[in-house]
Amino acid sequence: MRFYITTPIYYPNSEPHIGTAYTTIACDVISRFYKQKNYDVFFLTGTDENSNKIIESANKVNKKPIEYVNEMAELFKNIWKNLDIEYTKFIRTTEDYHIKTAQFVFQKLYEQGYIYKGLYEGWYCIHCETFWTTSKVDDSKLCPNIECRRPLNYIKEENYFFKLSAFEDKLLKYYEDNPDFVYPDYRFNEVVSFVKSGLQDLSVSRKYNNWGIRVPFDQDYSIYVWIDALTNYISALGYPFELDLFDKYWEVSHHMVGKDIIRFHAVIWPAILMALNIKLPKKIIAHGWLMYDNQKISKSKGGDIFNLKEIALSNDKIKISALRYYLLREGSFGQDIPVSLERFKYIYTSELSNNIGNLFSRVLAIIEKKLNKYVFKESDFSYIQNSFINERLSNFDKELSNFNYSKAVLEILNLADYLNKIIENYKVWEIKDKNLNQIMYELVYSLVVLNKMLYPFMPFIANNILEQLNLPLESLKWDYTIPDSFNIKERKILFPKIENVLA
Ligand SMILES: [Zn+2]
Incomplete structure (x- = not known):
C-alpha cells in the first residue's frame, strides 16, 4: 500500500512562518501515521522559486536571485529538519528536472490547442503578477489584493492563455462522480459553485524578465508561476522522463493546501491534468488559517508570539513537540483556528x-x-x-x-x-x-x-x-x-x- 502527500511549494521571498509550518506539520503527521501502518509513503515539499517577486527580494539584500533562493531553500530545509519534518523529497523549481517538465507540459498543452496566444487588455499588478478583471478593481485603481494595495497598470499585451473554459463540463462531471475529491465538503461546495458560475481562460505567461522558466517555443515569455508551480507535483516524481516513481505514487496523491489556494488545486490543476490526459489526484485537503486576534496570522500579526525561526533554530525539542501538538489538536481541521x-x-x-x-x-x-x-x-x-x-x-x-x-x-x-x-x-x-x-x-x-x-x-x-x-x-x-x-x-x-x- 502506498501514500503520496504534498505541501504546496512555498515562496522563498520570505522566511517560513507559523502558518507555513502548520501545513507542513499537518502533512508530516499524516505521513508518519501511514508509515506506522507500513504504507510506502512519499512526502513532498519544496520552494516555488520562479516568481518575479524573487528579483525584488534579492535586490533588497543585494544578492543575485539565484544566490538568494539558494540561501532561502537552505533555511527552509533547516527549519523543517528542526521541526522534525521527515519529508521524502524537497523540490526546488529552479532545478533542471523541474524546468524540463514544466516546459514539456507547456509545449504539450500548446500542441494540443489548449494554450493559445491572445491579446490581453486590462488591469495588472506587477508585484502580484496578477491580471485583475474590471469588476474587481475599484475607483482607487489599487491592487485588489488586501495585502498588496499597490497601484495597478492598465496594459494591453499579447500573452499565452490556457483554455480553462473548455473544461467546465468535464470538471463538473468529475466532481459529481468523485464526491470525496475535496475535503472538507464545504470547500468542495465552494469549488463546485465557482465552476458553475463559469470559467474564463487563464493567462499563463509573462514577459520574460531574466528570471523564471522560458516558454519553450517563444523566448520572449516565461511560464507563469502557477502553471510552473503546479507541475512540481508530477516533476518531483520524474514525469514524463522517468516514470517509475510517477507510476508508483501518482494514483495515491493527496495535496494539502490552504483554503486560499483551493481553486488553483481543485479547478486549474485538474483541468491541466485532464488536458495532459493524466489521472486526477486522489484528494485535495484544504485547511483553514491560523488566526491571531481575529486576523490571519502572519509575520507581523502574531508572528512574534510564535516566532517560528527562533523556535526552530533554538532546537528546543520539548517546545517544538508541544507546538506540533498544539497546532493540530485545536479546532476542527479545515476551519480557521484561533491561536x-x-x-x-x-x-x-x-x-x-x-x-x-x-x-x-x-x-x-x-x-x-x-x-x-x-x-x-x-x-x-x-x-x-x-x-x-x-x-x-x-x-x-x-x-x-x-x-x-x-x-x-x-x-x-x-x-x-x-x-x-x-x-x-x-x-x-x-x-x-x-x-x-x-x-x-x-x-x-x-x-x-x-x-x-x-x-x-x-x-x-x-x-x-x-x-x-x-x-x-x-x-x-x-x-x-x-x-x-x-x-x-x-x-x-x-x-x-x-x-x-x-x-
Ligand atoms: Zn498586487
Whole structure:
C-alpha cells in the first residue's frame, strides 16, 4: 500500500512562518501515521522559486536571485529538519528536472490547442503578477489584493492563455462522480459553485524578465508561476522522463493546501491534468488559517508570539513537540483556528504536562521503586479493559485517516484519562502484594499503545518514551506485538513545567 502527500511549494521571498509550518506539520503527521501502518509513503515539499517577486527580494539584500533562493531553500530545509519534518523529497523549481517538465507540459498543452496566444487588455499588478478583471478593481485603481494595495497598470499585451473554459463540463462531471475529491465538503461546495458560475481562460505567461522558466517555443515569455508551480507535483516524481516513481505514487496523491489556494488545486490543476490526459489526484485537503486576534496570522500579526525561526533554530525539542501538538489538536481541521500564547500554555499544562506526562511518570516511578524496574504478564487482563484500548486505537485510526486531527487527539486524551483513573481507583501506590506486578504490566502495555498514537504528532517525545520503556523503534508500528515483559530504563521528565519551557 502506498501514500503520496504534498505541501504546496512555498515562496522563498520570505522566511517560513507559523502558518507555513502548520501545513507542513499537518502533512508530516499524516505521513508518519501511514508509515506506522507500513504504507510506502512519499512526502513532498519544496520552494516555488520562479516568481518575479524573487528579483525584488534579492535586490533588497543585494544578492543575485539565484544566490538568494539558494540561501532561502537552505533555511527552509533547516527549519523543517528542526521541526522534525521527515519529508521524502524537497523540490526546488529552479532545478533542471523541474524546468524540463514544466516546459514539456507547456509545449504539450500548446500542441494540443489548449494554450493559445491572445491579446490581453486590462488591469495588472506587477508585484502580484496578477491580471485583475474590471469588476474587481475599484475607483482607487489599487491592487485588489488586501495585502498588496499597490497601484495597478492598465496594459494591453499579447500573452499565452490556457483554455480553462473548455473544461467546465468535464470538471463538473468529475466532481459529481468523485464526491470525496475535496475535503472538507464545504470547500468542495465552494469549488463546485465557482465552476458553475463559469470559467474564463487563464493567462499563463509573462514577459520574460531574466528570471523564471522560458516558454519553450517563444523566448520572449516565461511560464507563469502557477502553471510552473503546479507541475512540481508530477516533476518531483520524474514525469514524463522517468516514470517509475510517477507510476508508483501518482494514483495515491493527496495535496494539502490552504483554503486560499483551493481553486488553483481543485479547478486549474485538474483541468491541466485532464488536458495532459493524466489521472486526477486522489484528494485535495484544504485547511483553514491560523488566526491571531481575529486576523490571519502572519509575520507581523502574531508572528512574534510564535516566532517560528527562533523556535526552530533554538532546537528546543520539548517546545517544538508541544507546538506540533498544539497546532493540530485545536479546532476542527479545515476551519480557521484561533491561536494564542495563553491557550498554548493552557494546553501544554493541562494536556501534555498534567495528563500525559504525569501518567508516564507515575507508572514508571512505581515500577522503578517497587518492582526493581521489571514487570511481566502474569495473567489475563483484569484491571484494564482491552476492548476500551482497542476502541481508542481504532477510532484514532479512523479519524486521522479522515484528516480529523483534533478528533484523533481526543482519543489520546481519552486513553490517558482512563489510565490515570485506573491508577486512582485502584490506589496503585498503596498496593503491596503480588497484584502490583500485573496491574503495572497492564499499565505499561497501555502506554505502548498510547505512545503509538503520540508518535505522529510528537515523534521526539515518542522516541524519548521508547528509550524509557526500553523498546525498539518497531514498537511504533501499528502491527507490533507488545511483549510479555518490560525492563524499563532511567525515568526522565517528558514535559517540564511551562515556565521552564518558555524561559
Ligand atoms: Zn498586487
